[in-house]
Amino acid sequence: MxxxxxxxxxxxxxxxxxxxxxxxxxxxxxxxxxxxxxxxxxxxxxxxxxxxxRYAPLPIGVSNFELAISDYYYVDKTALIKDVIDYRPQVALFLRPRRFGKSLNLDMLKTFFEKNADSKADLFSGTNIWRQGSKYTNEQGKYPVIYFTFKDIKFSNWDETLINLKNTIQLEYRRHSNILESPNIQQIDKDFFSSVVDGTLNSALWVTTLSRLSEMLHLAEEESVFILIDEYDTPIQQGHTNGFYDEVVAFMRNLLSGGLKDNPHLHMAFLTGILRVAKESIFSGLNNLYVSSVLEKRYSEFFGFTESEVKKILNDYGCGNKLTEIKNWFDGYKFGDTEIYNPWSVLNYVDAECIPKAYWQSTGSNDVIGELLSKGDTKLLDEVRGLLLGGSKKAYVDTAVIYPEVIKNPSSVFSFLLMGGYLTIEQSETMFDGNMMCELKIPNKEIQLVYEKEILSRQDSMMTQDRAIAFQTALMTGDAIELQNVLQSFLKETISYYDAAAEGFYHGLILGLSATLYRYYEIQSNREAGNGRFDIRLKARDTINPNFIIEVKSVKDELPETKIKDKLTACAEQAVLQIDAKDYAMDLQGEVRKIGVAFWKKNCVVISK
Incomplete structure (x- = not known):
């Protein structure tokens, strides 16, 4: 051996x-x-x-670098440190969707650069950064570091939010209390430090605490300071959702500008978040800001897993034959020019013995996206449904949108969806202003489920999961009577008498219900086939399942009660005959089920052959 x-x-x-x-x-x-x-x-x-x-426990939810690399299976992202040293952005903002490794990477930077009484160098032996030579290893443990995380500041009012922002600052001051012993720290600084720790600082001065701590650390340690701020936008999102946006933005603007803008004590600063949030408010005048979004090539491979990393994980845990499945479910993201997998979902999938499901949707709130869609118009909803059916959307992507603007400008929704991880870029073209015109699509099966369960359901309360399942069951079992009952019940419970008029309304209704079958069918609407244009066609993705062609008819005439059923039955039969006469099934393989549906106000009849 x-x-x-x-x-x-x-x-x-x-x-x-x-x-x-x-x-x-x-x-x-x-x-x-x-x-x-x-x-x-x-x-x-x-x-x-x-x-x-197995190699080691998988680091699901672990954002502490020392713990991750010591006790868990660690996917080596330490080459990020090399790029940081090489490019040396004075202030960099890393924007990525939630659970894509931002917090772990930021803690890695803290662990590498921070000067400690006990050396952390041994943690990095054998890693990518340690193989790069003395230019990089000499930077380890050299600098004072200020580290804030705002990820847990999720409160419904400004008073509680401010209390917790202050508490985060106090904890970081306490972590650096040893600097009070330095002869370079004057009494006035010690008094300021103590007033922060005991909470007696004048309310107007809390926004100066970041700049003052960086100054004191620089004086005490005689080295310029790293400032690291994790999930800076979490309290801002809460402010938007709960009505204290102006207050939280004002506080954050003054706190961050003091520490990041023209600060002679700053070596480098790194912030993480999902959205840039504000071009005019938070980062106004910050000319040294480098924004690393999903559009940028630099740093693109360090957030999320690359395909080679996923292959290694699968092979290490004995499931190398699952690449196709994991690719369909959790791949599809494109950061810069790098293909990226959702790391949270990959780890959960492997840990759950390769059971595919939507692991990512339960890791955070979709409230902002739900709000944006709920306030959008019919055109926006139709575009989102088109994405769910496998289509794409060409949109101008602005990485510097702010929350209030999006409510007023629905076209910005697609920028939010992209930055939040709900869409990915298929193609892109750089515009004159530096932003991009992008062809956007849903990245994978997991996010399709998120749209179905978390987003579209918010926009259209009629499309409940129970109704969708009832429709699917009746359709797949070929039970025309049950399908008729489902539609009839749906009409009576949910729509206005005055809505029930045009054929297009009913067409949209069935198309919306059919959309939930996207995992098994290619949903097509108003396409040319045979000798005409069908209404709705469900083309099976697997030959095991039957194909469906649904033709919709709407009766506009006023009818007496006694004539309604006969008239609708005749129209539904005519719809089925039209499917055959126009040869809509000409290019379909396998079994084809033909369904005619006729509507009159809140009444319908279904014929299936």
Missing amino acids: TYITSLEMANKIGKTKRWVNDCCAKGLVQGAYKEGNRWLIPADTRWKVGSEN
Whole structure:
């Protein structure tokens, strides 16, 4: 048997030497033995955790870098540190959807750059950054770091939000209380520091706390300061949703501008968020801001998993044959020119023994997206339904939109959907103002489910999940009577007498219900086929399922009660005959079911053949 050292194994599996040694010491590595002060490990070993043969627990929800790299399977993103050192943006804003690794990467930067009493260098041995040479390793543990995270500041009023913003600042001051012992810190600074910690600082001065702490750290440590702020936009989104947008934006603008704009004590600053939020308010006058959004090529591979990383995870956990499935469900994102998988969903999928489902939708609120769609017009809803049916939408993408503007300008919704992870870019073209005209689409099956369950349901309360399931069941079982009952009940319970008039209304109704079958069917509407144009066609994606052609008729004449059923039956039969006469099924393979539906106000008849 071939044995290798723990350092060689660390390099092989992308972990640290310390992590490998800890696993060996805990008896988790089969066949490993200690020779003097070093561990020797079978070169082809697997990692035994509990009763399972795996590399290590998957870091689901772990945003602490030291914990992730020491105790979990870590996908090595440390090359981000190299790019940061090489490009040295003074202030950079990383914009990515939620759960795409922003917090873990920011904590990685903190762990690497921050000066500590106990060295953290060993955490990085064997990682990508440690192979880059002394130019980069010499930067480890060199700088004071200010680190704020606003990810948990989710309150419904400004008073509670302000209290918690102040508490976040107080905690960071306390973390740096050792600087009070420095001879470079004057009494006036010590008094300011103490008033922050005990909460007695004048209310007008809290917005100066970031700049003042950076100054004191620079003086005490005699090194310029890193400022790291995680999820800076979370309290701003809460302000928009709950009616205190102006207050929170004013506070954040003054706090951040003091620390980031023309600050002589600043070495570099990095912020993370989902949206840029405000071009005129938060970052006004900040000329040194570099925005890394989903449109940018730089840093594109560091947030989310690349395909090579996904392949390695699958192979390491014994499910290398699942690439096609995981690709259909969780791939499809394009950041810059890099193909990206949703990392949260990939890890949950592998951890759940490769059961595909919408893992990402429960990780955060879709309130803002739901609000935007609910306030949009019919055209917007039709465009979103078109996306759900597999289409695309060409839209101008502005990465600097702000919440209030979007309510007034529905065209900005698609920028929000893209930045939030609900759409991806199929093609793009750079415009004169630096923004892009993009062809947008839904990235994968998981996000299709998010639209169905979390977004479209908000916009159209008639399309409940119960109704959609009842419609699907009646359609798939070929039960024309039940399908008629479902539609009849739907009409009576949900629509106005005055809505029920034009054929287009009923067409849209059935198309909306059919849209929930997109996973199994290609939904087509008003397309040419045979010798005419069909109304709705459900083309099976799998030959196991039947195809459906649905022809819709609307009776506009006034009818006496006794004539309604006969008239609708005749029209529904005529609709089925039209399907045959026009040969709408000409290019379909497999079984074809023909359905005629006739409507009169809140009444309908269904004929199926």
